[in-house]
Structures are given as C-alpha cells and as structure tokens.
Amino acid sequence: MSEHSPLDLAEGDPFGPHNLPYGVFSTADEPDRRRLGVRIGGHVLDAGAAAHALGSPYAALLDRPSLNPLLAAGRTAWRDVRRALTAWLTVPGHRADIEPLLHPLGEVTLHLPYEVADYVDFYASEHHATNVGRIFRPDGDALTPNWKHLPIGYHGRAGTVVVSGTDVVRPSGQRKAPTDPAPVFGPSVKLDIEAEVGFLVGTPSELGTPVALADFREHVFGLTLLNDWSARDVQAWEYVPLGPFLGKSFQTSVAAWVTPLEALDAARTAPPARDFPLLPYLDDAGEEEPGGFDVRITVEINGEAVAEPPFSTMYWTAAQQLAHMTVNGASLRTGDLYGSGTVSGPEVNQRGSLLELTWNGRDAIELAGGKRTFLEDGDEVVMTAWAPGPDGTRVGLGEVRGRIVPSA
Structure with missing residues (x-):
C-alpha cells in the first residue's frame, strides 16, 4: 500500500466512491487506444485492465473502447458492475492491483464515451x-x-x-x-x-x-x-x-x-x-x-x-x-x-x-x-x-x- 494513495481522497470529494461516473480515455503513450474508465477523485481507473487484473467476469464488458457494450447489457449488469467497481476502489486488499491502473486526469485525453444512436x-x-x-x-x-x-x-x-x-x-x-x-x-x-x-x-x-x-x-x-x-x-x-x-x-x-x-x-x-x-x-x-x-x-x-x-x-x-x-x-x-x-x-x-x-x-x-x-x-x-x-x-x-x- 502506497503512503500517499490516489485512493485516499479528501473528505467530501464529489467524485468519491459514491459517484463513479464512466468515461473513455486514451494516454499519451497509446493515443489511438481508447479505454473505458471510471473517475475516482482526480484520477481515472482503467476499468478493463482492473477487471483482468482481478479476474472479473465483467472484463468482456469493461475492456472496450466504448460504453455501449455495458449500456446494452441491461440494468442487472449495470448494478453488478457498479458493485464490483466500488469494491475494487474501496477494499484495501485490492490497492496493490488497482493503484498502478490509475491515471491522473491531467495526463489523459477524454473522448465521447458512447456512440450516439439518436x-x-x-x-x-x-x-x-x-x-x-x-x-x-x-x-x-x-x-x-x-x-x-x-x-x-x-x-x-x-x-x-x-x-x-x-x-x-x-x-x-x-x-x-x-x-x-x-x-x-x-x-x-x-x-x-x-x-x-x-x-x-x-x-x-x-x-x-x-x-x-x-x-x-x-x-x-x-x-x-x-x-x-x-x-x-x-x-x-x-x-x-x-x-x-x-x-x-x-x-x-x-x-x-x-x-x-x-x-x-x-x-x-x-x-x-x-x-x-x-x-x-x-x-x-x-x-x-x-x-x-x-x-x-x-x-x-x-x-x-x-x-x-x-x-x-x-x-x-x-x-x-x-x-x-x-x-x-x-x-x-x-x-x-x-x-x-x-x-x-x-x-x-x-x-x-x-x-x-x-x-x-x-x-x-x-x-x-x-x-x-x-x-x-x-x-x-x-x-x-x-x-x-x-x-x-x-x-x-x-x-x-x-x-x-x-x-x-
């Protein structure tokens, strides 16, 4: 566990574990690779990489360049994935796996996170x-x-x-x-x-x-x-x-x-x-x-x-x-x-x-x-x-x- 973890948020952070909005991002070293991310404080979690690291059955929904596969999965999947993400970001035992997968918001490029149908x-x-x-x-x-x-x-x-x-x-x-x-x-x-x-x-x-x-x-x-x-x-x-x-x-x-x-x-x-x-x-x-x-x-x-x-x-x-x-x-x-x-x-x-x-x-x-x-x-x-x-x-x-x- 790191001494100053990006998961140790200031009290009242509006992007704490109670929020966890979804987005899509890319990094400077892989600008053409879009990844589904979840915001936590001033960082974004690579959701697909986290799912693979923790052996999650939701990797197929989260290791995607768009939010659309998760959208199409329905309400039960939305609820279950949210519970899993909350655990990954709050349970101390997961920190060693999760912290390397957090990217500072200022170092990523954010994209339109879904394909608009109508x-x-x-x-x-x-x-x-x-x-x-x-x-x-x-x-x-x-x-x-x-x-x-x-x-x-x-x-x-x-x-x-x-x-x-x-x-x-x-x-x-x-x-x-x-x-x-x-x-x-x-x-x-x-x-x-x-x-x-x-x-x-x-x-x-x-x-x-x-x-x-x-x-x-x-x-x-x-x-x-x-x-x-x-x-x-x-x-x-x-x-x-x-x-x-x-x-x-x-x-x-x-x-x-x-x-x-x-x-x-x-x-x-x-x-x-x-x-x-x-x-x-x-x-x-x-x-x-x-x-x-x-x-x-x-x-x-x-x-x-x-x-x-x-x-x-x-x-x-x-x-x-x-x-x-x-x-x-x-x-x-x-x-x-x-x-x-x-x-x-x-x-x-x-x-x-x-x-x-x-x-x-x-x-x-x-x-x-x-x-x-x-x-x-x-x-x-x-x-x-x-x-x-x-x-x-x-x-x-x-x-x-x-x-x-x-x-x-």
Missing part, C-alpha cells in the same frame, strides 16, 4: 418556455395550448454530438430580421447556449411497444451535462411552421462523464405540482419514486458565473419524456441520448440561456471582458453541476466546456 431534445422547463413565449409573443399567451399536456421535443442530429472541450465553430445560415426585406446568409450573430441535462439510454425497446413510466430505470443508464448550442437568428427564420433545424444541428456538447442513475438516488425529488390533469401514460402521481432530480448547474462565460439553473424546477421529468417519446411505438436503441431542454428557474440568475438572460439582446450582461448579449468569438462557456449524494455528500457531474471560434 438524439432528441425537449422543452421541459416551464420558466424557460414562459420566458421565450413572453419574448416572442408579448401580446399573446406565453405558453402554447399543448405545453402542459405533453413534453414538446424535436429530433436533433446525433452525428454532431461532441465531447466537452471541442471547439464550437460559429455556424452560418440564413437569417432575416423583421425589418429586413429579404433573408441574408452569413455567420450567426445570435449564438447562444442552453444549459441542459442529458439522459443516456442503455436497454433498447421493441418497435411498436411503448415504454411505461415505471420502466424508466430499466432503460436509462445515467445522465450527463449537455449544452445545446443554438443560433437564435437562424432558428427564428427557419422554425416556422416546423421545429428547429440548422439553428440547432451544428453542434451539441456533452460531458466526458456519464453518472449512473444509482449514484443519484439521494437526488431524486418531486417535480413541481401540475395544474392540468395528465393523460394516463404521463400521470406519475402513483409512481414509487419521485421523477425529478435535484441537480444544481452553474454556467460560466470566460470564468465568470452568469447563471445557476436548478434542474429540480423542471415541469416534465425524464421518465415522462421517455414515455412520451415511445408512446407512438417508436423504439429505443442503445446509445439514444435525449436532452431535458433548457433548464431555467424563476429568478433572473437562474435562466439557462442568453436569450433569457439578455431578453433577446435587450439587456446586456456585464463581464470583465466587456458586455455580452450573445456569444462572441473567443468566448469560452463552461457548465458544471452537482447533486446531493448519500450521507450529505455531493455527486459531481462532469463539466461541459466549449470555446467559440470564427465561422469556417
């Missing part, structure tokens, strides 16, 4: 949807008539989901201001963020068979932070009468770490009270566990905090979104990713987009480097989050980082 994004925050309605329909109803009856969403582009740290090339497209006689083409001048939580599907479902609310845990492996970058000027011109397209599809950034649902049991919370009766397939009043998650998000631009959106305020839960997404018989695939939609709370400093924070550019926010309405080239956005864990601990979520670079 990507769907929702619009589930009442505060966000109300703000957007007030901005664009000041003389009408803030919420559309369907909003409190079903989780509104759209299909995005799975191929442009990227891992945290990937630069964001300013997108170009058509845009037309209300006073312009015709549309113009060029780089977006209203590039925005959307602070979200993403949910990763493991177990697939059969075509034609809806997934019930109670089966959420059977299909969803875990969650991750997500930034749904948005070109608001492109979006405003294109999205009538259909939904978002080029204003959203250019890039979506996700954290390099996926936190298993089991790590977030202490963060489960009841969603806000519903003031409309829900149809049976969405009615979660009788469910055994509350459908919300108490995730506290912080959004920074160039190192300055600009918002702290609370995920606990989301009107529609991840289980309801999954049920709605499949109620027509649409099937799930391993690696499906769906975003919560922008997370916003009731207070101004809890708004999860610049569209809301600046009221569509009317009210600039003050930063040390100058005022901002929307993102400028060179700006770096970082989203971090934590959730309550067992016995007063905190569960850290992996950050989502992206820097804006000029249009190609």
Whole structure:
C-alpha cells in the first residue's frame, strides 16, 4: 500500500466512491487506444485492465473502447458492475492491483464515451418556455395550448454530438430580421447556449411497444451535462411552421462523464405540482419514486458565473419524456441520448440561456471582458453541476466546456 494513495481522497470529494461516473480515455503513450474508465477523485481507473487484473467476469464488458457494450447489457449488469467497481476502489486488499491502473486526469485525453444512436431534445422547463413565449409573443399567451399536456421535443442530429472541450465553430445560415426585406446568409450573430441535462439510454425497446413510466430505470443508464448550442437568428427564420433545424444541428456538447442513475438516488425529488390533469401514460402521481432530480448547474462565460439553473424546477421529468417519446411505438436503441431542454428557474440568475438572460439582446450582461448579449468569438462557456449524494455528500457531474471560434 502506497503512503500517499490516489485512493485516499479528501473528505467530501464529489467524485468519491459514491459517484463513479464512466468515461473513455486514451494516454499519451497509446493515443489511438481508447479505454473505458471510471473517475475516482482526480484520477481515472482503467476499468478493463482492473477487471483482468482481478479476474472479473465483467472484463468482456469493461475492456472496450466504448460504453455501449455495458449500456446494452441491461440494468442487472449495470448494478453488478457498479458493485464490483466500488469494491475494487474501496477494499484495501485490492490497492496493490488497482493503484498502478490509475491515471491522473491531467495526463489523459477524454473522448465521447458512447456512440450516439439518436438524439432528441425537449422543452421541459416551464420558466424557460414562459420566458421565450413572453419574448416572442408579448401580446399573446406565453405558453402554447399543448405545453402542459405533453413534453414538446424535436429530433436533433446525433452525428454532431461532441465531447466537452471541442471547439464550437460559429455556424452560418440564413437569417432575416423583421425589418429586413429579404433573408441574408452569413455567420450567426445570435449564438447562444442552453444549459441542459442529458439522459443516456442503455436497454433498447421493441418497435411498436411503448415504454411505461415505471420502466424508466430499466432503460436509462445515467445522465450527463449537455449544452445545446443554438443560433437564435437562424432558428427564428427557419422554425416556422416546423421545429428547429440548422439553428440547432451544428453542434451539441456533452460531458466526458456519464453518472449512473444509482449514484443519484439521494437526488431524486418531486417535480413541481401540475395544474392540468395528465393523460394516463404521463400521470406519475402513483409512481414509487419521485421523477425529478435535484441537480444544481452553474454556467460560466470566460470564468465568470452568469447563471445557476436548478434542474429540480423542471415541469416534465425524464421518465415522462421517455414515455412520451415511445408512446407512438417508436423504439429505443442503445446509445439514444435525449436532452431535458433548457433548464431555467424563476429568478433572473437562474435562466439557462442568453436569450433569457439578455431578453433577446435587450439587456446586456456585464463581464470583465466587456458586455455580452450573445456569444462572441473567443468566448469560452463552461457548465458544471452537482447533486446531493448519500450521507450529505455531493455527486459531481462532469463539466461541459466549449470555446467559440470564427465561422469556417
């Protein structure tokens, strides 16, 4: 046993054994070899190598370059592998085998840890949807008539989901201001963020068979932070009468770490009270566990905090979104990713987009480097989050980082 083990974490470390998120990494000496890893404190464990070293039957799931084989193995395997990893990282007798397989985070490259099958994004925050309605329909109803009856969403582009740290090339497209006689083409001048939580599907479902609310845990492996970058000027011109397209599809950034649902049991919370009766397939009043998650998000631009959106305020839960997404018989695939939609709370400093924070550019926010309405080239956005864990601990979520670079 080493005198100063990387397994001896500081008290309250949000990436302690109660968390154990999964990622994929490579090392400088083997840059082309991707390995499944588990974060513990400031290190990442080579999970496949650990499984082989300890003669584990889970080596076939863990000695892989992607999280997808474990995702596809199902909930029993997820639970059993998590128990094994917890033992490997906490039982003193395993330290001699485990410590050589720990890599400092600063010395590895992190990759997108799963192959995205489909990507769907929702619009589930009442505060966000109300703000957007007030901005664009000041003389009408803030919420559309369907909003409190079903989780509104759209299909995005799975191929442009990227891992945290990937630069964001300013997108170009058509845009037309209300006073312009015709549309113009060029780089977006209203590039925005959307602070979200993403949910990763493991177990697939059969075509034609809806997934019930109670089966959420059977299909969803875990969650991750997500930034749904948005070109608001492109979006405003294109999205009538259909939904978002080029204003959203250019890039979506996700954290390099996926936190298993089991790590977030202490963060489960009841969603806000519903003031409309829900149809049976969405009615979660009788469910055994509350459908919300108490995730506290912080959004920074160039190192300055600009918002702290609370995920606990989301009107529609991840289980309801999954049920709605499949109620027509649409099937799930391993690696499906769906975003919560922008997370916003009731207070101004809890708004999860610049569209809301600046009221569509009317009210600039003050930063040390100058005022901002929307993102400028060179700006770096970082989203971090934590959730309550067992016995007063905190569960850290992996950050989502992206820097804006000029249009190609």
